[in-house]
Amino acid sequence: xxxxxxxxxxxxxxxxxxxxxxxxxxxxxxxxxxxxxxxxxxxxxxxxxxxxxxxxxxxxxxxxxxxxxxxxxxxxxxxxxxxxxxxxxxxxxxxxxxxxxxxxxxxxxxxxxxxxxxxxxxxxxxxxxxxxxxxxxxxxxxxxxxxxxxxxxxxxxxxxxxxxxxxxxxxxxxxxxxxxxxxxxxxxxxxxxxxxxxxxxxxxx
Numbered sequence: 001x002x003x004x005x006x007x008x009x010x011x012x013x014x015x016x017x018x019x020x021x022x023x024x025x026x027x028x029x030x031x032x033x034x035x036x037x038x039x040x041x042x043x044x045x046x047x048x049x050x051x052x053x054x055x056x057x058x059x060x061x062x063x064x065x066x067x068x069x070x071x072x073x074x075x076x077x078x079x080x081x082x083x084x085x086x087x088x089x090x091x092x093x094x095x096x097x098x099x100x101x102x103x104x105x106x107x108x109x110x111x112x113x114x115x116x117x118x119x120x121x122x123x124x125x126x127x128x129x130x131x132x133x134x135x136x137x138x139x140x141x142x143x144x145x146x147x148x149x150x151x152x153x154x155x156x157x158x159x160x161x162x163x164x165x166x167x168x169x170x171x172x173x174x175x176x177x178x179x180x181x182x183x184x185x186x187x188x189x190x191x192x193x194x195x196x197x198x199x200x201x202x203x204x205x
Contacts, residue, residue, distance in 0.1 A: 062090035087183035101135040124157040130168040131182040141168040145188035165189040
């Protein structure tokens with residue numbers, strides 16, 4: 001009888017210990033459940049920060065590669081074409097127009113990538129467009145997505161090339177000669193940050 005009593009007592013003590021552990025686990029679970037939104041928010045914030053840093057590094061590397069490839073070219077036109085090709089490749093764009101501004105006037109030098117059958121680049125270049133503006137003002141223009149109400153929405157040149165986003169860069173060749181590259185995408189670009197804008201400004205130097 002004593003042996004059975006001791007065994008029962010041991011079982012009761014084990015049960016009490018298990019009940020206590022269960023209570024502890026339930027308390028911990030409830031605490032974690034309450035904190036779950038905070039933990040998920042923190043994890044999401046970290047993930048977004050990592051993605052932004054990765055995208056920044058990729059774009060910095062892309063700008064560096066474009067500049068290095070352009071510097072290796074034997075002449076100015078080849079360097080401008082290389083910048084155009086680099087923008088198309090690195091940023092998944094479809095068309096690029098290259099122009100220059102001299103004391104004699106502005107002129108279109110080349111068109112790279114896709115050219116819609118109905119588009120007449122020479123005629124369209126003669127009208128107001130982002131490429132002519134960067135030649136005149138010397139500041140880059142980066143528009144990730146063309147939406148209604150924006151300055152360049154429904155611009156004839158951009159519309160002819162089915163533009164949804166574009167990058168326009170001025171290139172200073174000499175004191176009296178400037179060039180420009182307009183790279184056009186048929187899909188909106190991923191949003192550019194101020195750091196990304198600085199990359200394009202460096203390319204434009």
